Amino acid sequence: MISPFRRRAALASQRARRRSIVMAAGRRHHPTGARARRLHPRLWALLRGVLVALVAIVGMLIGVQLGGTTTQDIGPFRAQLSLAPSWHGDTSVEIPPLGSLELNSHDGPVHLRIRLESLDEARTRAFAAKSGNLEQISHDAVDQLDLGVRRLAMQTAGCGILGGMILVLLVFRARRETAIAGLVVVGVLASTGATTLLTFRPAAIQEPTYRGLLVNAPAIIGDAQRIADHYEEYRAQLQKLVLNVSKLYGTISSLPVYEPNTSATKVLHISDMHLNPAAWGVVRSVADQFDIDIIVDTGDINDWGSEPEASYVNVISDLKVPYIYIRGNHDSAVTAAAVGRQPNAIVLDDNIVTVKGLTFAGIGDPRFTPDKSTDPTNDEQRKEVVQSGDVLAAKIRSSSKPVDVGLVHDPVAAQELAGLCPLVLAGHKHQRSVSRLDANQPAAAPVPRPDTSPSASPSASPEPSASPAPKPTERTLLMVEGSTGGAGLRGLESSKPLPLALSILYFDQQRHLSAYDDIEVGGTGLTEVSLQRHIVPADTKSQPTPDASLSPSSASPSPSGS
Numbered sequence: 001m002i003s004p005f006r007r008r009a010a011l012a013s014q015r016a017r018r019r020s021i022v023m024a025a026g027r028r029h030h031p032t033g034a035r036a037r038r039l040h041p042r043l044w045a046l047l048r049g050v051l052v053a054l055v056a057i058v059g060m061l062i063g064v065q066l067g068g069t070t071t072q073d074i075g076p077f078r079a080q081l082s083l084a085p086s087w088h089g090d091t092s093v094e095i096p097p098l099g100s101l102e103l104n105s106h107d108g109p110v111h112l113r114i115r116l117e118s119l120d121e122a123r124t125r126a127f128a129a130k131s132g133n134l135e136q137i138s139h140d141a142v143d144q145l146d147l148g149v150r151r152l153a154m155q156t157a158g159c160g161i162l163g164g165m166i167l168v169l170l171v172f173r174a175r176r177e178t179a180i181a182g183l184v185v186v187g188v189l190a191s192t193g194a195t196t197l198l199t200f201r202p203a204a205i206q207e208p209t210y211r212g213l214l215v216n217a218p219a220i221i222g223d224a225q226r227i228a229d230h231y232e233e234y235r236a237q238l239q240k241l242v243l244n245v246s247k248l249y250g251t252i253s254s255l256p257v258y259e260p261n262t263s264a265t266k267v268l269h270i271s272d273m274h275l276n277p278a279a280w281g282v283v284r285s286v287a288d289q290f291d292i293d294i295i296v297d298t299g300d301i302n303d304w305g306s307e308p309e310a311s312y313v314n315v316i317s318d319l320k321v322p323y324i325y326i327r328g329n330h331d332s333a334v335t336a337a338a339v340g341r342q343p344n345a346i347v348l349d350d351n352i353v354t355v356k357g358l359t360f361a362g363i364g365d366p367r368f369t370p371d372k373s374t375d376p377t378n379d380e381q382r383k384e385v386v387q388s389g390d391v392l393a394a395k396i397r398s399s400s401k402p403v404d405v406g407l408v409h410d411p412v413a414a415q416e417l418a419g420l421c422p423l424v425l426a427g428h429k430h431q432r433s434v435s436r437l438d439a440n441q442p443a444a445a446p447v448p449r450p451d452t453s454p455s456a457s458p459s460a461s462p463e464p465s466a467s468p469a470p471k472p473t474e475r476t477l478l479m480v481e482g483s484t485g486g487a488g489l490r491g492l493e494s495s496k497p498l499p500l501a502l503s504i505l506y507f508d509q510q511r512h513l514s515a516y517d518d519i520e521v522g523g524t525g526l527t528e529v530s531l532q533r534h535i536v537p538a539d540t541k542s543q544p545t546p547d548a549s550l551s552p553s554s555a556s557p558s559p560s561g562s
Contacts, residue, residue, distance in 0.1 A: 049180070055171050056164035056181035057188065061085060063163020068156040072148030075141040077116045081148050083156045086111035089196065091204075102209040108196030112149070153193070161185045264514070265356055265507040266290060267405075269481050271298040271427025274330065276485030280315045282500055282521050283484065287319055290504055293356050295321055298427040298481060299328025299409035302335045304370040310338035317342045322355045324348060327364030328409040328428065336364065348407060350391055352399055358511055361399070361421065362407030363392040365428075382412060389416030396420045404511045411480050418476045423513055430483040432501055432518060436539060437476040474539045477513065479503070482520075 069082040091105040094115040105112070161182055168181035268287055273279050287295060302309040316323050316339065323345045327336050340347045346355070348362030366384045389408060393416045396403045406417045406424040411433075414424040418437035482501025500521040508514045518532045 048177075052168055052172065052177045052180055053184045055168050056184045059164035059167030059181070060160040060185045060188065061163075062167065063159040063161070064156055066163070067159025068152070070148065070152045070155055071117075072144060072151070074116075074144050074148070079145075079148070080113075080115045080117050081152045082113045082115075083152060084111050084113065085109060089199070103204045104209075105201055105204045106196045107199035109192055110196060114145075157189050160189055263509050265358060265511075266293050267358070267505040267507065268292040268295045269298070269425055269479070269503045269505055270295065270484040271409075271481040272300040272328065272430055272483035273297070273302075273485035274300055274483065275303040275309060275312055276500075277312070279485040279500055283502065284315075284319060286502060286504070286519065287321060292321055292504070294358065295319060295323045296360070296405070296407065296425060297323065297325040298407055298425055299326050299365060300330040300427065301325070301328070301339065302331050302370075305330060305332030305335045305368065307334055310334060313338045313342065316345050319344065322346060324353070324355065324360055324362070324407070326362040326407045326409060329365045329367040330370045331364070332368055332370075350395055352395065352401070352403060354401070358507060359401055359404045360407060361392060361396050361403045361405075363388050363395075363413070365409040385410045385412045386416065389413030393417055393420055404507075406476075411478060414476075414478050419473075420476070422474060422476060424476055424478045426478065426480045427483075429480055430498060431480070432482045432503075433480045435478050437478050439475070477536070477539070479505075479516070 064083065064085065068084060069080065072079050072081055086109060089106045089108045089111060091103040091112040091114070092100050093103070094100040094113065164181045164185035165178050169178045172178070268283070268290075270279075270283055283295070286292070301313060313335070321344065323339075323342065325336075325339050325345060326348050336347050336349070339345050346353055348360065349364045352359060352361045354360075366388045367381060389412070392406065392408070392413070396406070396417065397420065403421040404423065406414070406421045408414050408417070408424065408426050410428045411426040414426055415437055417424050419439035424437070481503060483498055484500055484502045486498045486500045502519050504517040504519070505513055506515045506517075513536050515533060515535050518530075518534070520530045522529065
């Protein structure tokens with residue numbers, strides 16, 4: 001009798017023999033099976049290698065994205081340099097808020113971006129001190145740029161290699177694959193560098209493509225060589241300009257003609273900045289030194305009203321005082337919106353606001369003509385401007401609160417406000433002037449502001465009468481500001497650049513204009529600084545006649561603005 005254990009052992013042996021027979025039959029009918037199994041390890045090794053390379057490249061791109069940026073001092077500028085993967089290569093030089101230059105410098109799969117971020121005041125003064133050796137300064141700037149690009153290339157390569165190796169190590173957790181990843185990234189970076197060097201075109205800097213506001217550069221600045229000559233002169237005199245601006249603050253103690261009391265409200269009137277970055281420094285210095293309460297801007301803060309110019313107005317938030325603004329004919333809705341986003345700014349467009357006890361009514365210029373000068377003989381344009389004055393006049397008449405200051409950009413609109421408010425501020429002409437507005441009569445041609453004494457006498461005495469004389473009324477005073485930005489780049493086109501003009505207005509407790517200071521800072525290439533103080537005489541004439549105290553015997557007509 002066979003025991004159960006032996007029976008189970010015999011059955012297991014039979015099953016094993018049957019399996020071996022079946023497998024042998026399979027090898028006879030499928031002779032490539034063993035060969036296929038021998039190829040599987042090689043295929044998997046190849047696929048694993050490709051996967052390692054892909055992960056290494058992804059890690060390299062992440063490393064380049066995180067570490068492919070550096071900063072470098074280039075002349076007086078603080079520049080940001082960065083490298084990024086690209087199908088077309090090339091180089092871009094960004095100059096906020098003007099736009100950028102695109103250079104077809106190379107065809108490698110990497111794009112170089114240079115962004116001029118800020119102008120360092122200390123380095124600017126140091127460069128101005130070396131103005132006698134401008135050629136050496138230019139060479140130094142080129143060397144600094146070359147140093148920055150080399151350091152950026154090394155930093156980017158290091159970050160790329162590190163990124164590729166770290167990502168492979170995290171994914172595969174194997175030293176061998178990590179080392180392979182390093183070799184792959186080195187090969188990719190080496191081929192990228194070789195392609196960039198072989199396709200590099202130094203002459204590309206002579207044929208840039210303009211983007212943003214710089215597209216309009218030829219229309220703005222005219223002959224490039226002539227403008228460059230002006231800028232060389234400006235740079236040579238920059239240190240003297242800064243020193244002379246500081247002298248402005250000492251003049252206040254030597255002017256005993258008018259001493260405003262502590263209760264006076266001081267308003268700084270600026271206009272027509274035209275995108276001049278140098279103007280902000282003067283505005284900020286005057287606002288701080290004279291303890292200004294309110295800044296009023298009567299328009300043309302930009303040149304073309306484009307989106308790239310919007311960042312120019314960000315300085316407004318640094319002024320720390322209320323900033324009242326109306327739109328000029330060079331300012332677009334984009335410009336007004338950018339100003340309105342500043343926390344201390346108030347944009348007026350047919351509305352009224354009271355700030356620190358003074359009530360202002362303002363309206364923007366109805367035109368938007370950034371690409372051409374306005375034509376004072378164009379009846380259609382003049383009609384638009386006059387209608388805007390009518391609209392603001394209706395707003396003032398309907399106000400339950402008297403308006404102290406009216407704001408328009410073009411003085412043509414001011415005539416409609418005659419008799420409705422004691423003072424109207426305007427700009428647009430790029431030349432200072434002051435005049436009295438007679439109600440229901442055409443506005444007198446503005447004349448240059450006087451340097452004469454503050455006293456004034458009526459041109460005629462009323463006829464004797466038994467009845468009391470009618471109470472004289474004071475005519476509206478129109479004050480047109482010059483260009484606080486020196487007309488921007490346009491100021492360089494003339495042989496004598498326009499000065500930077502701004503005024504300080506002193507209002508007493510009764511909200512009357514008591515005095516004003518005219519300040520001028522020499523324009524490009526000039527270093528003169530002047531401050532003239534004027535007392536505002538009361539206009540007590542009962543009939544609308546020109547104010548002799550504000551009209552010198554001879555005056556040249558003011559040019560039309562742009």
